[in-house]
Amino acid sequence: MSDELLTSAEMGEADRLTIAAGPIDGIGLMRRAGEAVAGEVLRRYPSAMHVHVLCGPGNNGGDGYVVARILAGSGVATTIWASGAPRPQSDAALAAAECPIASRPLSVFEAEPGSIVVDALYGAGLSKPLSGDAARAVGVATALHLPVVAVDLPSGVSGDSGRVLGVAFAAAATVTFARKKPGHLLLPGRERCGDIVLADIGIGDDIIARLQPRAVDNRPAHWLRDFPVPAVDAHKYKRGHVGVFSGGPSATGAARLSALAAARSGAGAVTVLSPGNAMTVNAGHLTSIMLSKTDDVADIREFVGERRPSAFVLGPGFGVGDKTRTFGLALLACGQAQDAAAQVDGLVFDADAITAFREAPEILFEAARRPNAPALVMTPHEGEFSRLFPDIADDNVSSKLDKARAAAARANAVIVYKGADTVIAAPDGRAAINSNGAAWLATAGSGDVLSGITAGLLAQAMPPFEAACAAVWIHADAGSRFGPGLIAEDLPLALVPVLRELVEARPKVPVG
Ligand SMILES: NC(=O)C1=CN([C@@H]2O[C@H](COP(=O)(O)OP(=O)(O)OC[C@H]3O[C@@H](n4cnc5c(N)ncnc54)[C@H](O)[C@@H]3O)[C@@H](O)[C@H]2O)[C@@H](O)CC1
Numbered sequence: 467m468s469d470e471l472l473t474s475a476e477m478g479e480a481d482r483l484t485i486a487a488g489p490i491d492g493i494g495l496m497r498r499a500g501e502a503v504a505g506e507v508l509r510r511y512p513s514a515m516h517v518h519v520l521c522g523p524g525n526n527g528g529d530g531y532v533v534a535r536i537l538a539g540s541g542v543a544t545t546i547w548a549s550g551a552p553r554p555q556s557d558a559a560l561a562a563a564e565c566p567i568a569s570r571p572l573s574v575f576e577a578e579p580g581s582i583v584v585d586a587l588y589g590a591g592l593s594k595p596l597s598g599d600a601a602r603a604v605g606v607a608t609a610l611h612l613p614v615v616a617v618d619l620p621s622g623v624s625g626d627s628g629r630v631l632g633v634a635f636a637a638a639a640t641v642t643f644a645r646k647k648p649g650h651l652l653l654p655g656r657e658r659c660g661d662i663v664l665a666d667i668g669i670g671d672d673i674i675a676r677l678q679p680r681a682v683d684n685r686p687a688h689w690l691r692d693f694p695v696p697a698v699d700a701h702k703y704k705r706g707h708v709g710v711f712s713g714g715p716s717a718t719g720a721a722r723l724s725a726l727a728a729a730r731s732g733a734g735a736v737t738v739l740s741p742g743n744a745m746t747v748n749a750g751h752l753t754s755i756m757l758s759k760t761d762d763v764a765d766i767r768e769f770v771g772e773r774r775p776s777a778f779v780l781g782p783g784f785g786v787g788d789k790t791r792t793f794g795l796a797l798l799a800c801g802q803a804q805d806a807a808a809q810v811d812g813l814v815f816d817a818d819a820i821t822a823f824r825e826a827p828e829i830l831f832e833a834a835r836r837p838n839a840p841a842l843v844m845t846p847h848e849g850e851f852s853r854l855f856p857d858i859a860d861d862n863v864s865s866k867l868d869k870a871r872a873a874a875a876r877a878n879a880v881i882v883y884k885g886a887d888t889v890i891a892a893p894d895g896r897a898a899i900n901s902n903g904a905a906w907l908a909t910a911g912s913g914d915v916l917s918g919i920t921a922g923l924l925a926q927a928m929p930p931f932e933a934a935c936a937a938v939w940i941h942a943d944a945g946s947r948f949g950p951g952l953i954a955e956d957l958p959l960a961l962v963p964v965l966r967e968l969v970e971a972r973p974k975v976p977v978g
């Protein structure tokens with residue numbers, strides 16, 4: 467599996483362990499890295515007239531000297547612009563010594579239209595905002611619209627957070643090594659990377675496994691073995707029953723979207739739990755989805771006792787107030803029931819169910835921490851996240867990945883921190899960054915559908931972290947396939963081909 471994401475510290479450790487294990491040494495890794503970048507430059511720009519290689523003082527610059535040596539050896543006019551000499555005896559100094567081209571100072575970097583830039587200024591070692599000559603070089607490349615191939619990361623982009631420190635190159639392609647880094651997937655870094663090329667430089671899978679990385683690029687391989695496929699003898703309630711709470715008479719659509727998505731995702735039965743005054747509106751729009759009048763906690767208890775639901779969605783269109791908090795806490799207490807059969811497996815709190823706890827989030831977190839509480843998945847977008855976790859949201863240093871993890875640990879919930887770079891994090895530190903999203907998904911009601919898919923999978927006993935990862939990926943894939951014109955009403959049906967492919971792929975995943 468090559469979807470693990472490595473922090474710069476983990477990558478440094480992978481480097482160290484590889485060299486210690488032998489036979490490949492530091493300069494050997496650097497030569498392979500440079501070869502991969504040079505190969506990508508030649509493949510993308512076979513008729514390049516002139517390549518400018520910008521070399522920094524560290525190992526990223528070292529990779530650049532290898533690139534320059536290979537390009538020059540291939541007959542490409544190559545100029546090196548160096549921001550400082552590599553440290554004596556370092557691998558980068560060796561790479562510079564092996565390179566027959568004299569370097570010119572970065573301070574006088576100039577380029578002509580039509581030339582190509584290789585950015586080997588800073589990679590994993592970026593420690594402060596680009597300034598001076600490096601910042602000017604970004605300006606030159608940008609003003610001339612020169613295609614940039616970045617070594618490891620576009621200089622200026624943090625590999626750990628995806629933040630742009632000061633300014634950064636906007637690369638046409640970024641060649642990185644062994645595994646991607648979080649900054650390749652998190653915004654705004656992702657937009658600066660262009661096409662991401664992953665090069666094998668001889669760091670073995672066994673070395674990566676020893677690091678036990680806790681973050682992955684969210685792909686089906688990580689959860690497909692848990693993806694529910696109905697047994698031959700399945701009847702509808704064995705396939706799970708989802709309850710979705712509806713808002714009042716003028717706010718019922720969100721719950722129905724969520725309910726439809728839960729049904730499409732394989733839940734055997736779905737019930738919209740509607741306030742009495744919205745029953746008529748809901749009834750007029752529901753066919754296979756059931757409807758149950760739910761005005762207070764006693765109604766919830768009765769529903770749980772009699773209908774044995776396995777998952778709930780609370781929040782979409784529900785409104786913010788005492789009732790939301792009361793319902794949320796009642797659902798989290800479902801596992802405390804005397805009757806073990808009344809156990810609810812999972813809850814999805816979205817939208818208003820998150821905002822409702824903004825004044826007293828600890829009450830929510832405590833309820834989620836109690837033994838036997840149903841698993842909780844919360845799906846905040848940025849605004850909702852900052853209402854529930856204001857201190858974590860305000861931290862200007864942590865990455866979105868770190869923030870989602872911190873929130874998950876605090877809330878004892880799986881957190882789906884939504885956005886164009888959605889991060890899914892579990893309380894135990896596992897995390898995934900989603901990268902198959904599409905701008906078409908940014909449409910009203912899209913989040914209601916995501917909640918419904920998540921609940922549909924939870925109801926079928928998929929573990930909560932895996933269910934959340936799967937829901938985010940499936941939702942994004944459906945939206946990407948549908949493309950222009952997508953509205954939330956389209957999404958439940960658009961799930962069908964995606965689900966079909968997953969079901970067909972599932973038996974091929976080795977179990978164990
Ligand atoms: N770790 C690995 O397994 C491998 C790493 N390789 C390369 O090594 C790179 C990391 O090398 P380094 O750790 O030497 O780090 P960098 O080469 O990214 O940075 C070098 C030094 O530049 C200085 N610096 C950082 N940001 C600056 C800024 N904004 N302005 C001025 N100076 C700044 C710092 O003192 C830093 O130590 C990777 O990105 C990759 O390109 C490759 O050679 C292949 C193997």
Ligand SMILES: [K+]
Pocket residue numbers: 526585586587588589616617618619620621
């Ligand atoms: K770079």
